[in-house]
Amino acid sequence: MTSTEGPAQPAVRTRDAARTKAEILTVATREFARLGYAGARVDEIAARTRTTKRMIYYYFGGKEQLFTAVLERAYSRIREAEQLLDVEHLDPVAAVRRLAEVTFDHHEEHPDFIRLVSIENIHEAEHIAASAELSRISSPAIEVLRRILDTGRASGLFTADVDAVDLHAMISSFCFFRIANRHTFGALFGRDLVDAGRREHYRTMLGDMIIAYLTADRAA
C-alpha cells in the first residue's frame, strides 16, 4: 500500500464532506452486504475508508442509521434505473418481455443490493419503516407495468386479469431467487443458477413464463 504516498496522491487531506460521506456509504454498502447487519463491524467499515470511525457517527449517528442510509441510496439507484425504462412504444407482449428482461439484468448486475434486501427482510424491514424517504416513495416500474397491462387487456392480447403489483412480484421472484439463493441452490442441486452459460436460457425462460401466463386460455 505504498502507492498511497505516490505523487499522484498528495498527502494533504482536503476536506470534503460530500466525498467523505459518499465513501463511507460505498464501503458500508459492501460490508453490510458481505456480512449482514450484525456481522458488519463499524471499526472495519471505518478502516476501509480514508477517514475514521468518528466520521461515521458524525455524519450518520450510528450503525443503525448508517444501514438505513445504505438502503436509501441503494433503493434510490434502482428508482433512477427504472425511470429510464422506455418500453411503452412496444406492443404489450414485447413490452412485458422487455420489462422482465430489464428486471432480470438489474438483479444480476446488483448482487449487493439483493443481499441488502435479504438482510433487511431478516430484520423485518424495520429500517425501511424508520426511513421517511423509503416508506414514502414507490416504484416507477409498477406504473409502467400497469399501463402495459391495461393496453394488453384492452386489445384482447392478455387473457389474465392480473394486477400490476402481483405481476411485478412474479417477475421479481424469479430474478431475486436466482441471485439470492444461488449458493444454497447450487450446493443442494448442483446447478449454478448464475452460470454465464445458462444466462440466456433463464432470461428467455422468465419471459416465456410471464407471457404464457398473461396470454393463456384460462377456460377451466
Added chain:
Amino acid sequence: MTSTEGPAQPAVRTRDAARTKAEILTVATREFARLGYAGARVDEIAARTRTTKRMIYYYFGGKEQLFTAVLERAYSRIREAEQLLDVEHLDPVAAVRRLAEVTFDHHEEHPDFIRLVSIENIHEAEHIAASAELSRISSPAIEVLRRILDTGRASGLFTADVDAVDLHAMISSFCFFRIANRHTFGALFGRDLVDAGRREHYRTMLGDMIIAYLTADRAA
C-alpha cells in the same frame, strides 16, 4: 418464573442427553432465524434452554457447528415431508399443480426455515459445504418432478422442454419470495403477500403460471 418450582415441575433435574440436545436445537433454530447468524447470541440461546451454555459447546463444539446442526435438522424435515409426496397417480397437469401447491404450503408453514435459508445464502452456503450430510443428499421432489415431466411430455400435454431442476427453481422462486421478502415488499408496495385473504389467490396464480408455461404454444 416461580412456576418452575411448582409441584408439577419437580426440582430434580433428570439427565437426558437426547432431550437436551433437541431442546438446544429447537431454541437455536428460533434464535438464528430471528436474528441471523451473527445476530444470535450463544448466551441467549443457552438462557432460553433449561441447560447452560457449556452444554452447547459440549454437544456441538461451537456456534458455527451449532448453526450447521440447525440447518441439517431443518433440511432433513423438508426431505421427510417431500417423501410423503403422493402425486404420481394424478394426470401430469394435476400432478404439477399439486406439487406446486404442496411447495407453496410448505413455505408458508415454515417461515423460520425460509429465514435460515436466506441467512445461509448471505454466508454463501458455507455451512452446507461444511456438512457432509447436507452436501450429500438431494431432494426427493426433483425426482418426482422429473417423472411427471416425462409423462407429460410423452403424452403431448407439455410443450415446454423444461428440465426438472429449472422448473423446481421456478416454483420455489415464487413461494420463497412471497415469504422471505414479505416485509420489504409490503413496506414498499403496500401489499402483504402473506395476507390470509389473498392466500388462495396466490396459490392459484402460481399453479396457473406453471401450467401456462408448460402447456403454452411456443411457436415463436
Added chain:
DNA sequence: TGACTAACTAACCAGTCCGTACATTAAACG
C-alpha cells in the same frame, strides 16, 4: 455399594465492539 463416567453447572477470561469525550485543524467569513 462404591468406583467410574457421561451429563451438567458456575464462574471466568481474553478479546471485541459500539459509541463518546476531548483535542485539533482546515476552511469560511467579516
Added chain:
DNA sequence: CGTTTAATGTACGGACTGGTTAGTTAGTCA
C-alpha cells in the same frame, strides 16, 4: 487577518461475547 465553525483525529470506556477452566452430580455397572 483574526474569529468562528464545520470537519476530523485520538484514545479510551464499558458492556458484551464466544469460548474455556475447574469442579459437581446423576446414573450405571462390576
